[in-house]
Amino acid sequence: MRGDNIGRAPDYTVPALTMLGVNLMWIFVMIWAIWGFLAALALALALNHGITLLSRRPR
Numbered sequence: 001m002r003g004d005n006i007g008r009a010p011d012y013t014v015p016a017l018t019m020l021g022v023n024l025m026w027i028f029v030m031i032w033a034i035w036g037f038l039a040a041l042a043l044a045l046a047l048n049h050g051i052t053l054l055s056r057r058p059r
């Protein structure tokens with residue numbers, strides 16, 4: 001085995017967050033089209049509340 005240095009792994013944070021945003025967008029549009037604006041708004045509020053609860057947790 002040669003003494004080659006192993007490079008760093010690529011950072012896929014930005015592409016992962018971009019795809020999260022794209023997926024959230026089409027899910028919200030689908031829910032809005034099927035059940036209406038209030039259902040999409042309720043989901044958005046529930047997600048916001050869940051994220052807020054996660055951010056307040058002690059590490």
